[in-house]
Amino acid sequence: MSLLDNLNPEQLAAVTLPNQHALILAGAGSGKTRVLTTRIAWLIQTGNVSPNGILAVTFTNKAAREMLTRISAQLPINTRGMWVGTFHGLCNRMLRTHYRDAGLPQLFQIMDSQDQLSAIKRVLKAMNVDEEKFQPRQMQYFINGAKEEGRRAAQVEAYDDFSRRSVEIYAGYDEQCQREGVVDFSELLLRSFELLSRNEVLRDHYRNRFRHVLVDEFQDTNRLQYRWLKLLTGPNSFLFCVGDDDQSIYRFRGANVGNMADFERDYQVQNIIRLEQNYRSHGHILAAANALISNNARRLGKNLWTAAGEGEQLRVYEAQSDGYEAAWIAEEVQNLVKEGHARRDIAVLYRSNAQSRLIEHALFSQGIPYRVYGGLRFFERLEIKHALAYLRLIASPDDDGAFLRVVNFPTRGIGTRTIEQVQDAAKVTGGSLFAAASHLTGKAALTAFTRMIEALRTETAGLQLKEVVEHMLDRSGLIRHYENEKEGADRIENLNELVNAAALFVQETEGEDSNNLASFLAHAALESGENQAAEGTDALQLMTVHTAKGLEFFAVFVTGLEEGLFPHEQSASEDDGLEEERRLMYVAITRARERLYLSFTQTRMLHGQTRYNVASRFIDEIPAGLLKWLTPRLRGQMAQPAWSEPSGWAASAASTPSRKAAAPQNAHGYRIGQAVMHAKFGQGVIVSAEGQGADARLQINFGRQGMKWLALEYAKLTPA
């Protein structure tokens, strides 16, 4: 049995490509991960490179783990010499090794986004900045954006008062981080990048070592990540990038699909290999995806095909309201389960998280087990953050963020006044809050706290990691605190889970890092933990389309296919926004193996108001022959509100699934929610109206033609 068995010709070409740079355009379901791991195994097996010479980078820990597992399964080698991980994980590894050259303390701590936000708030306070004008969230976005472009504060161009001040805040923030010995996620990348660009010796060392650099999901890389890859790849190394421009859906967080074209040009890539055979979906599903994505102008070009049969048509359902849509989903899922399909093999996808509420409600009342993805992860839970802050303070007393989080939690009589005094004292000395607190006399509670931390530090020195955590939980009073709280049982359970996590970390990590508090803390920051446990039960899967990327299911529901929601209205104003929405729809469609449901609703409750919808253009972009309408295709009557105000045009209230009301028309012969036809704008839905008689004006949603206000007297409308 050879590595290369059962590869199709394109996969084989990619796996066995002689030493050169390569771009692999890997369509959805085309065996991308298999190609990547087999390539690595093949390079090693053929003696082309030793495991030491491999660097493979992904975006998520899950993908990195899967890659390692599959390599191990293909080759009986020790994978330890390879660098396989996320961009952040690999940069962390490099910075830990060269912390001095990178200008970092040995035990630098990693902040997650939450920590970063509170750090920014502290900077704003310290700099006396108006938080109304310079909103912490915006500053976070600004700083991370700059870092991902590879710019320090000094390199950011400021052209007005606002941006000048923003740059000052960025500089102040970086200073604070340096003082406190903490780095944020983008800093890991930027610091590593700067280290390599400044330090020629190190750069050459890594360039000579990593002969083969392989990148997964290359379309998701940002500018800095690409520049980092360029630095790392020397004249004797080869970059092997795998990606799919049609699945680029993360522009909003800095991903730059342009990296694919840049790579092709910068490296004079001779070989672009297209993996176009899809092993996942039936023919009609694939045809729908191909037709849809062909509406995008800027593509590298690719057409998926399958050896499987056509399969079923896509089932389209039009619901009266979001409530009805949810009820229909629940019913249809029951049918699928009756037919013998596992719930875990069925997914309900939506564009935005808010949509899950009603669907959950319907599933709950039908008693259908489900699992919602997204939301709080293990290491992000409050009690865990507190526990980690204690550990951080043990490892690194300069960490002011950690200090502030737990100095008075559990409450121990240290109030705002005392903390202010500590902050003032620290400002004078330029030291950390912890140091200032240790020197402040006359505050018994405060002294007790610093003593407790110091005692923890000495008492836990040399202990097993698991024991360190246990001891901290006891000494800090965290467990006791939650024991006294009504809802504390879950939190205690999570804290105990943290002890297990520590034990597991030691067990699974080999080498010098294994029983090391700092590496455990880095692990906690970089791998925020699985979303929810509840494994084992066979549950229906609920998630956003974004979250579904990379997954596949027997049956998929793509819900809320309405203009304004999917494609989302806020994407309309963004450059490339609509095309990205379409790629998102492409991702959604290609998740399904055999059955695909598309649904939309006439009315939907959004931000407390009923919205009247027009079906998504994405449905129209799928050839009619591939669709099977489950509801009569009433292009005319898009919306049926519960009632309209008898006088005038005040917005109508929500309809409930249990009530199907006849919508009375008002004196004009039109009602809110009614579908109308306009000579120029085509089909639309009356959304709201104002004025009476000759002055009456109607607001009409013409879908892709936009929302228009028209005077009833002049607009040539006909009921559609």
Next chain:
DNA sequence: CGCACGTGGTTTTTT
């Protein structure tokens, strides 16, 4: 210190 109330925001997310 903890709760009650008011206010703003509300696309997508990993590290």
Next chain:
DNA sequence: ACCACGTGCG
């Protein structure tokens, strides 16, 4: 409609 966060009072 709903949630998260911040302020002010008891």
